[in-house]
Amino acid sequence: MKLVIQRVANASVEVDNEIIGQIDKGLMVLVGFGQNDTAKEVDYLSKKLIKLRIFPDENGRMNKSVQDISGKLLLVPQFTLYGKTKxxxxxxxxxxxxxxxxxxxxxxxxxxxxxxxxxxxxxxAYMKVNLINDGPVTILLEKDFSEDD
Structure with a gap:
């Protein structure tokens, strides 16, 4: 499972000229699944995403999570995260x-x-994703328990 996480001032996703999802301050996350992925990866990465401290505290350090700032998530399915470009x-x-x-x-x-x-x-669906990246801050999270030994 792969997540491309972007800290945003706002973001939206549009299908057929209609906005179907929209957030203000929070995280826009592209979500991709590989052949080996199961609920185990989802359980792990959902917790990690919510607790990921990439928002600034009062000293400007990335020390707060999306939950700490009362932000929102915009989750966008994205199978192309598993594209191989050999x-x-x-x-x-x-x-x-x-x-x-x-x-x-x-x-x-x-x-x-x-x-x-x-x-x-x-x-x-064919989607148009709009966002204002805040920072910019972009983080890649990946987990595949089938590769763990």
Missing amino acids: KNRPSFHKALNPDDATKLFDYFVEKCSNDIEVETGEFG
Whole structure:
């Protein structure tokens, strides 16, 4: 499972010229699932995302989480995070199949929603994502328990 996390002043996602998800201060997160991913990765990364301290405290140090600042999440499914670019045309054979990925994305949204307000993109749709990156701060989180020994 891969997350591309961007600290944002605001962000939105649009499908068919309609805004379907929108947040002000918080995190816009691109979410991708690989073939080996299960609920175990979702459980781990949902907790990590909520507790990740990338917002400034009163001294300007990144010491507060999205939860600490009463921010929100905009979660956007993004299978292309698993694109392999050995050739000029990306291959997506390492991405999880759409049916299972949709289930894991829905579970990820549910897990995050237990702790914070969440907006989402639409799985399988052509989306336009708009954001104002705050900082800029962009973090990559990955976890694949099948690779752990």
